[in-house]
Amino acid sequence: MDFLIKVHHAEDTTTSDNMLDFWKKHSNKSLPKVCPCCKEPLLDPVGAHVIDRAGIMYITPMRRECNSAHKPEEFSVTKEDLVSLQLHS
Numbered sequence: 001m002d003f004l005i006k007v008h009h010a011e012d013t014t015t016s017d018n019m020l021d022f023w024k025k026h027s028n029k030s031l032p033k034v035c036p037c038c039k040e041p042l043l044d045p046v047g048a049h050v051i052d053r054a055g056i057m058y059i060t061p062m063r064r065e066c067n068s069a070h071k072p073e074e075f076s077v078t079k080e081d082l083v084s085l086q087l088h089s
């Protein structure tokens, strides 16, 4: 069973497709089929900055639309789909 981590959107981060490349490089995974926040098919994905309740920042793939809207405020992401920025910076 997947281990889920509750996260929220990071404020004031510039997002670009490079963060999706960062995610691909460090996760060694193929992209998830669905967006973690809305559970819709993951179309037009970006690498989104999210923060867990301990304050750790991660990159996770997300629909561009969801990342721009910053909604919902809190959602759960499968642990495997989170790449820590601190470990790889």
Ligand SMILES: [Zn+2]
Pocket (backbone or CB within 6 Å): 035, 036, 037, 038, 039, 040, 062, 063, 066
């Ligand atoms: Zn979404």
